[in-house]
Amino acid sequence: MILAQSLEAQRQLATQQQLDISKAIEEQSELYWANHPIDNEWSIAKALEGVPGTNSTQPAMQGRSENHHRHHHHHHHNTGIISEVNYPEHHQYHNHSRLGVSPARAQSQQPVPTPPGPPPVLPKKPDMRSHAPKLPPKIQIEEDIHEFSQGLRKLIVPLRLLDRFLNIVRPNTIKNLETCGILAGVLSRNKLTVTTLIIPKQTATSDTCSTTNEDELFEFQSERDLMTLGWIHTHPTQTCFMSSVDLHTHCSYQLMLPEAIAIVCAPKHDKDYGVFRLTDPPGLQIITNCRQKPLFHQHPGEDDIYTDACDQGHVELVDLDLDIVDLRKR
Numbered sequence: 001m002i003l004a005q006s007l008e009a010q011r012q013l014a015t016q017q018q019l020d021i022s023k024a025i026e027e028q029s030e031l032y033w034a035n036h037p038i039d040n041e042w043s044i045a046k047a048l049e050g051v052p053g054t055n056s057t058q059p060a061m062q063g064r065s066e067n068h069h070r071h072h073h074h075h076h077h078n079t080g081i082i083s084e085v086n087y088p089e090h091h092q093y094h095n096h097s098r099l100g101v102s103p104a105r106a107q108s109q110q111p112v113p114t115p116p117g118p119p120p121v122l123p124k125k126p127d128m129r130s131h132a133p134k135l136p137p138k139i140q141i142e143e144d145i146h147e148f149s150q151g152l153r154k155l156i157v158p159l160r161l162l163d164r165f166l167n168i169v170r171p172n173t174i175k176n177l178e179t180c181g182i183l184a185g186v187l188s189r190n191k192l193t194v195t196t197l198i199i200p201k202q203t204a205t206s207d208t209c210s211t212t213n214e215d216e217l218f219e220f221q222s223e224r225d226l227m228t229l230g231w232i233h234t235h236p237t238q239t240c241f242m243s244s245v246d247l248h249t250h251c252s253y254q255l256m257l258p259e260a261i262a263i264v265c266a267p268k269h270d271k272d273y274g275v276f277r278l279t280d281p282p283g284l285q286i287i288t289n290c291r292q293k294p295l296f297h298q299h300p301g302e303d304d305i306y307t308d309a310c311d312q313g314h315v316e317l318v319d320l321d322l323d324i325v326d327l328r329k330r
């Protein structure tokens with residue numbers, strides 16, 4: 001009830017504001033005409049001076065109006081008076097039509113009957129709308145969407161991938177060694193789907209891991225037409241975040257495939273996993289252009305470099321089957 005009253009009050013206020021603006025336009029228009037007196041010198045008789053066959057005024061007037069105004073003219077046969085219909089978008093530029101009185105009548109000294117044409121009509125609603133301010137907040141939201149997820153294809157990740165990966169790599173995690181896996185899958189109907197988790201041969205420390213024998217990994221994927229859609233790795237003791245080493249590793253994945261993701265699992269911490277991607281811009285560009293030598297280093301604008309890919313709507317965790325291939329045992 002209170003809401004309804006408030007809305008009614010707002011509606012009334014808006015109507016009043018519209019009326020105020022209309023009035024302001026009207027007043028400005030009056031001011032304009034005060035400074036631009038109508039042209040009393042013009043007359044049909046003068047205009048037709050020297051024109052052959054001027055018994056009828058109609059052809060000459062029509063020719064004039066078509067050339068200069070694109071206005072329609074009404075010819076009143078009973079009086080011989082020509083008056084213009086006043087179109088709102090044009091009326092300010094035609095002095096002699098201002099009062100809805102024809103030039104001939106303006107010239108006349110005789111008492112004038114009620115003008116047959118409609119009075120000048122000021123533009124109201126259409127004019128107001130054309131000057132309505134744009135809404136910056138909406139534009140801002142669209143830019144945000146564009147920055148992070150517009151144009152990216154949906155990436156479907158099997159929900160059980162996380163638990164199964166953690167189970168398989170638990171021996172490393174207990175030894176405080178990172179483990180990484182490759183998220184491989186297919187493109188179908190414009191959706192990318194992770195179908196296979198590949199655990200490649202690798203070396204690891206407590207805060208790094210890197211694949212070895214990459215030829216074997218490449219061969220396995222190409223034989224099965226499996227695309228590389230991202231990667232997953234553990235942080236045995238650290239929290240769930242992307243280290244500078246992770247950012248540089250992931251940059252290669254995302255340059256190959258804009259939808260590529262990095263999943264980080266931190267089993268010893270509350271938030272035990274995250275699905276990330278570099279922002280584009282600025283993260284992808286910052287990391288691509290980074291030439292810092294130390295393995296771990298700071299990046300300018302650290303907060304904007306990567307983002308949660310699930311929050312951006314481009315990744316969906318779905319209850320799907322998953323193949324797991326452990327190349328370490330081959």
Ligand SMILES: [Zn+2]
Pocket residue numbers: 207233234235241242243246264
């Ligand atoms: Zn990491």
Ligand SMILES: [Zn+2]
Pocket residue numbers: 244248287290291292297299
């Ligand atoms: Zn860097």
